Amino acid sequence: MEELVTQLVNGLQLGAVYGLIALGYSLVFGVMKLINFAHGEVMMVGSYAGLLAARHLGTGFPGSILAAMIAAGLLGILLERCAYYPLRNAPPLAAMVSALGASLILQYGCMLIFSADPMGYPARFHLPTFRLGPFLFSGQKLVAALVAILICGGLSLFLKYTPAGRAMRAVASDPLGAALCGIREDRVRRMAFFLGSALAGAAGVLYGAMYTVTPLMGASAGLKAFCGAVVGGIGSIPGAMGGGLLLGVAESLAGAYIGAVWKDCIAFLLMTVVLLLRKNRERV
């Protein structure tokens, strides 16, 4: 029983970080109807940016997250400018291939700069684990989950109550209508890219501090978050968070009770089942 609760909490905390990455996928998809396959790599670059800030500027969690968000956000704008904007009138497949290319360039570019050796955040980022009654909590993951939930909440409020957020939702639901109302679509797209990428950057710091930073870290985390976003109904903000949480819990429970080797297999099987069950309600 105690182990079950510990594993559940574990999964929820891990899922919150997946959810944070999934938010970026959803945000960009909602506005541009484009699956940004380079999103995991944006997260990886954010992770390196946070690491560099921690090493050279001596920042803690907040400073590193800020640095990562700025770096990743700017990278997002650059990607939009170079890889997607020129293809905006091309068939969607062209943009997807362009995204895959961008992700490879980022992976191997970072390998050239930082080498493939895994790097770790400094010791001050590794928070201790604490016991609450019979339950074990990882301070590290708790912080990650809290930051993820805060950012998710902030994003929902931003989309709901600010003019910029409203513009973004307008473009998502009807680009032509939004343009007729005087909303500048290009600007909204760039903003969606900046925001989505900044979220990935924040996730990069949380993920990198929990684990290690490598040029290929974005591939697996990005894939998992992408599945989370799809299961939650891509384009939907609470859905992305929910999908991420579901994946995290599935992974954690499968790892504990079936065997660590099986955990990805089981988690993705579960995702497939969820998709099959709700296929009729899919809005995409």
Next chain:
Amino acid sequence: MRWCALTAAVLILFGGCAAPKEELRIGVVAELSGPLSAYGRACLDGVRLAVAEWNENGGVRGKTVCIRTADTRSQSGEAALGALRLQSEGVCGIIGPTTSTGVKAALAAGPDIPLISPTATADSIGEGDSGDWFFRICYTDSAQGSAMGEYARRLGFCRAVLLVDSGSDYSRGISRAFARSFQAGGGRIAGTEYYTATDADFTALLTGLSRYQYDCIYLPGYYAEAGLLIRQARQLGIDAAFLSGDAFDSPFLSRIIPDPAQLDGIYYTNHCAPEGEETASFARRFETAFGYVPGAYAILGYDAANWLLSAVEEGGQTPGAIRDLLEKSREFRGVGGSFSIDGEHNAKKQVRLIRICRGERETVI
């Protein structure tokens, strides 16, 4: 006339540093990029130092030694291609790759020149025909695992949990040998759990260990994921000793586990001891040349190159003659300890036990 000029230009461009007569080529196939690059680069630097020293002393049989490299990018296919390319470039022998998977791929390409791996430890390498040209100057996994089983008993551990990387021959082979010798010495295997190297989160696995009673964990994995696993274990309050193999010989381990307190209680078997007069003098020369402290991979790369070049110096003119000389070699004194070659082309040498204590590595046995 134009063709002559073109051919001449091509020859000058691709002919390399000197005319073939005065140059002896030695090949290095290693993991110079990709996830295993820490091993391959260290090995290449060791070879570089050995070659530089031979050249300073007049070369081998009057010829200047020249290194040809092939990067496997940590992938098997590239290792096979690299071995073939180096052979076609006329190298006298190949050093590397450093990992067992890479060596198997390189041998499968069927090179007809000696291939010396400094550090590939899998028992299954060199079975069958491919073994004719294969040599290694390290112990095998079964020797390493059994030695650790014995040392673990000597250190006073009674109940061990095995954590095995399900996708790695190295991890599976060495943990089997460990279990055999640990049980033969009176120890008990409390349980075995499997993980995958691509994982980042081992918390679920580690929390589950609480159902066993154990005093040490045998974790023969590569440093990247094993380091992460140990860090997560320490954060969960698991303070049992971690025992491992030579893959822990990497300065990067302390980058993944920056807190020295969490590194305490790690023991691993290794090819050579960091202390000792000869090692210290080598380490000084190495550090002046490359700016970092050499680990076992660099030391064995250095030894492998010296061993190959001294066989050539002794009169190995053809690949076959070099092989015969290598086979006959007894008590070769390398920086990483003396070794003799047995009938299966494996080195017989002592397995060292290293302990990490307050961030420093010290030799226990």
